[in-house]
Amino acid sequence: MSIKLTYFDLRGRAEVIRYLLKYGGIEFQDVRITIVPWGNLKSTVPFGQLPIYEEHGKVSNQTIAITRYLAKKIKLAGNNNWEDLELDALVDTTSDLLEKVVNFYHERDTERREQLKRMVLAETIPFYLSRFEAIAEKNFGFLAFGRLTWADFFFTTTIDMLDAMTGMNVLKNYPHLQGVVSNVTDLAVIKEWREKDKSSVVLANDAK
Amino acid sequence: MSIKLTYFDLRGRAEVIRYLLKYGGIEFQDVRITIVPWGNLKSTVPFGQLPIYEEHGKVSNQTIAITRYLAKKIKLAGNNNWEDLELDALVDTTSDLLEKVVNFYHERDTERREQLKRMVLAETIPFYLSRFEAIAEKNFGFLAFGRLTWADFFFTTTIDMLDAMTGMNVLKNYPHLQGVVSNVTDLAVIKEWREKDKSSVVLANDAK
Known part of the structure; x- marks a missing residue:
């Protein structure tokens, strides 16, 4: 699979990217990492932040930037x-x-x-x-x-x-x-996804 | 003039928009408002924030969004x-x-x-x-x-x-x-602009 999204095992900031991938019918690898491997991974990621998005081996960070990019791909962007x-x-x-x-x-x-x-x-x-x-x-x-x-x-x-x-x-x-x-x-595909993805929306406050 | 930028009398967040307008050779009205009229204007502006950008009577807010829009106009955006x-x-x-x-x-x-x-x-x-x-x-x-x-x-x-x-x-x-x-x-046009615009970069901290 050529597309890979890496985030914590949360909906959080990555969920909008997942929605767009689902809505666009784009296959992707939904990588969820836990806190321990994240400690090791953090220094290898641009600016130490998740989510990161990979397509054909190229990597990008920043949720909104990734979301806008996908929006263009699946015709959810503006007309001009x-x-x-x-x-x-x-x-x-x-x-x-x-x-x-x-x-x-x-x-x-x-x-x-x-x-x-x-x-x-x-x-x-x-x-x-x-x-x-x-x-x-x-x-x-x-x-x-x-x-x-x-x-x-x-x-x-x-x-x-x-x-x-x-x-x-x-x-x-x-x-x-x-x-x-x-x-x-x-939307049918989002409804189906929401029934499947039962991860927490945000990190519990006492877990920080 | 069809383009109007409204901000405080500061360089601050609006300066990047001014640079792009200058770089692109786009004429604009550089409206600088002081704190008092701002009190009256605030409620009339989308989400109560400056800068706002107006083009042919249409209004938008959000610095980065405006900057991206201008970047496309003047060929400072990406190629794909x-x-x-x-x-x-x-x-x-x-x-x-x-x-x-x-x-x-x-x-x-x-x-x-x-x-x-x-x-x-x-x-x-x-x-x-x-x-x-x-x-x-x-x-x-x-x-x-x-x-x-x-x-x-x-x-x-x-x-x-x-x-x-x-x-x-x-x-x-x-x-x-x-x-x-x-x-x-x-860049010649930016150098020239920087020599002309001597407004403060940010609001002095004790002025807040």
Whole structure:
């Protein structure tokens, strides 16, 4: 098999890549490594980070870059450069939200962690999701152009991570964003994959 | 004029966009706003962030997305999808480094700030720059393909921000990365622009 994806035994940041590979019907080797071999592997990987993606022996890192590359391959990208710009901006904004929540989740100081969590729940998440909700409403349950794109896939797997890190259903009050997620998770091939992949969404916090 | 870039009166995150517009000989309106009107403007801007880029009345946010869009326009992108993936990964990795340094720079707790600064200087920056240095050496003073791409531009303006935030010359021990930066800053049109744009690189820390 010429395509290989390497990540921890988690859904996490790699799941969007897996979704796109599944959606595109692209065969791949889904390599899941545990913490111990990772210690040995880390120094051999570009910038010491997973996931890495290999195709015909060439290697790349960076989730969003890999996801965009696959999106072009399987026709989930824009139809012109401006559309690609709009999708890229939506994805990077989704990623900004994710990083802010990751920031709280990884905080080790208990008091600061509670403070960050309060801010994330009361301010950060509503700030972003209310704006995304308006976008999804205008785009008929998609993030752009009234049709399925890789921005919807990236958003969907991000929501899984936000739910796991906050212990909440963050989309509860956002019906159009629930629609965005359903438009991805109701796809037969994604539904089937979700039933199969029961790995944790994120690393449990006490395991870090 | 059909193109308009809006940012604070800083080089900061918008400078790479200005460089690309200059390099491409694209006329634009370089709108610089001060903190007071920004208070009023913030709610009207997608996701409350600058820079924003407008072309023929259409608006987009997200620096990297805008930069990639311009790079395609002015032939500083990859020659095929895999090359674009490599450039995207380099840029996102450069951005990871930037965000880690921004994190220290924005910290308000004095003790924690010192601790973060020590880690940034002793670990984060050397970790990333030693890897980038090896890449630049292999690519003859560029980050990829032995030729000028938008990754070199993004790297160059990021280094300006790192220097400003740390108060150091972070490339001092990295001759090939100094080459990457020179390959951008020695371009006549960029040299001329740098002589003209004397705005601060980042917001002074006590001004926040």
